[in-house]
Amino acid sequence: MDEQTNHLTLPSGSKIWKPFHLGENCEVAAEVNIGALCHIGNDVKIGEGTRVQGSTYIADGCVIGKDCFIGPNVTITNDRHPPSKGKWAPVQIEDNVVIGGGATLIAGITLSSGCIIGAGAVLTKSVASDEVWFGNPATLKMNRDEYEARRD
Numbered sequence: 001m002d003e004q005t006n007h008l009t010l011p012s013g014s015k016i017w018k019p020f021h022l023g024e025n026c027e028v029a030a031e032v033n034i035g036a037l038c039h040i041g042n043d044v045k046i047g048e049g050t051r052v053q054g055s056t057y058i059a060d061g062c063v064i065g066k067d068c069f070i071g072p073n074v075t076i077t078n079d080r081h082p083p084s085k086g087k088w089a090p091v092q093i094e095d096n097v098v099i100g101g102g103a104t105l106i107a108g109i110t111l112s113s114g115c116i117i118g119a120g121a122v123l124t125k126s127v128a129s130d131e132v133w134f135g136n137p138a139t140l141k142m143n144r145d146e147y148e149a150r151r152d
Contacts, residue, residue, distance in 0.1 A: 006036075016040075023060065035072065047095065059107075061090035068093060071101030071119060080107040100134070114144055 007017045014032035016022060023042035028034070032046050035054030040046075044058050047066035052058070056070055059078035064070070078088040089108030093099075097111045100119030105111070110126040117123055118134025118141075127133055130144035 017054070029066070041078075053101065059088075059090065061088055062093070063090065064093045065095035065097065065113070067095055068097045068099070070099045071103070073102045074099050075104045077105065077107045094129075116144060116147055 016034040017036040027045045029048035034052045037055040041060035049067040053072035078090040092110040094113040112129040114130040116132040121138040122136040123138045
């Protein structure tokens with residue numbers, strides 16, 4: 001770690017901002033940016049171009065695809081019925097997924113490509129491609145095309 005800077009440049013060229021926890025055997029692809037105060041567990045994989053905002057918790061074994069956006073204070077778990085004593089069910093996140101700040105993803109779910117999870121959502125079920133979910137518990141609200149139309 002370079003004491004002259006406020007970040008660590010990983011072997012892939014990606015950056016993780018201090019302070020942070022980066023577990024063992026993590027795979028962080030190129031062009032990834034991980035914000036300060038993040039906890040990245042052991043055996044986590046993060047795909048190229050993904051951005052992880054500050055104060056995010058990613059549990060051991062979770063897999064995050066390419067070009068995802070994970071907002072600040074997101075919690076991604078791997079233990080549906082704690083304490084499970086090592087019977088983990090890591091979350092799987094496919095490419096181009098957007099997760100709003102403060103969302104909580106419960107262990108064992110899959111977020112399919114292009115889906116969007118709203119800020120503050122508590123997600124207990126897997127989400128299909130290009131669906132938009134929010135709320136507590138999160139439910140399907142619209143598809144990605146409708147969401148993008150509202151943004152315009």
